[in-house]
Amino acid sequence: MLEIGLTGGIGSGKTRVADLFAARGAALIDTDLLAHEITAPGGAAIPLLVEAFGAACLRPDGAMDRDAMRARVFSDPSAKRTLESITHPLIRSLTVARADAIRAAGAHPYLIYVVPLLVESGTWRERVGRVLVVDCREETQVARVMARNGFTREQVEAIMRRQATRADRLACADDVIDNDGPPEALPPQVERLDALYRATRGGIAAR
Ligand code: ADP
Numbered sequence: 686m687l688e689i690g691l692t693g694g695i696g697s698g699k700t701r702v703a704d705l706f707a708a709r710g711a712a713l714i715d716t717d718l719l720a721h722e723i724t725a726p727g728g729a730a731i732p733l734l735v736e737a738f739g740a741a742c743l744r745p746d747g748a749m750d751r752d753a754m755r756a757r758v759f760s761d762p763s764a765k766r767t768l769e770s771i772t773h774p775l776i777r778s779l780t781v782a783r784a785d786a787i788r789a790a791g792a793h794p795y796l797i798y799v800v801p802l803l804v805e806s807g808t809w810r811e812r813v814g815r816v817l818v819v820d821c822r823e824e825t826q827v828a829r830v831m832a833r834n835g836f837t838r839e840q841v842e843a844i845m846r847r848q849a850t851r852a853d854r855l856a857c858a859d860d861v862i863d864n865d866g867p868p869e870a871l872p873p874q875v876e877r878l879d880a881l882y883r884a885t886r887g888g889i890a891a892r
Pocket of ligand 1: 694695696698699700744779783829830833865866868
């Protein structure tokens with residue numbers, strides 16, 4: 686089964702594009718959703734987080750307090766490393782388990798991993814047969830994230846500075862979806878790639 690890594694900068698439209706592929710029958714594993722899952726109440730990361738950061742890192746419902754942790758790691762690189770040393774291995778093993786189950790079920794034509802920091806990660810590119818980049822102008826990213834999250838321009842630009850550049854991502858792409866236009870421009874592009882992915886057997890060898 687072909688396995689594809691879908692990436693793009695914040696606000697580029699990864700979620701929207703991934704949903705269109707899922708509607709056409711693709712299996713999806715969204716690493717951001719897995720990160721939420723392990724930090725939800727009772728999630729696998731919660732006891733480790735309490736051990737490392739104290740109970741103050743949790744909200745009253747027992748989920749990780751994302752706002753508090755974001756503020757903490759923003760100003761403290763060692764807290765960031767600790768947080769990542771807890772969450773990354775858990776996300777990775779859940780990803781592997783989900784992918785194994787999807788392959789074993791054999792019900793999907795191909796598998797898409799949604800990985801926001803695929804280009805930045807040392808290992809993801811070797812784990813997938815193709816890299817699909819959702820692309821738009823940086824100004825479009827800023828406008829979308831300001832509208833979606835209520836962030837200021839400065840907040841969005843600070844996040845973007847910590848991500849790969851648009852050029853870096855495009856340099857890694859096997860396939861590109863242009864999402865600078867209206868939402869109606871997406872389905873024909875997804876349809877074309879869906880046909881290509883269905884016609885491509887195997888994973889890494891297909892590259
Ligand atoms: P990502 O998952 O890459 O951060 P999303 O898919 O959440 O991006 O899209 C970011 C925001 O922009 C969302 O609010 C989404 O509804 C909106 N959006 C995405 N694509 C378009 C588009 N082509 N036109 C207008 N709004 C869009």
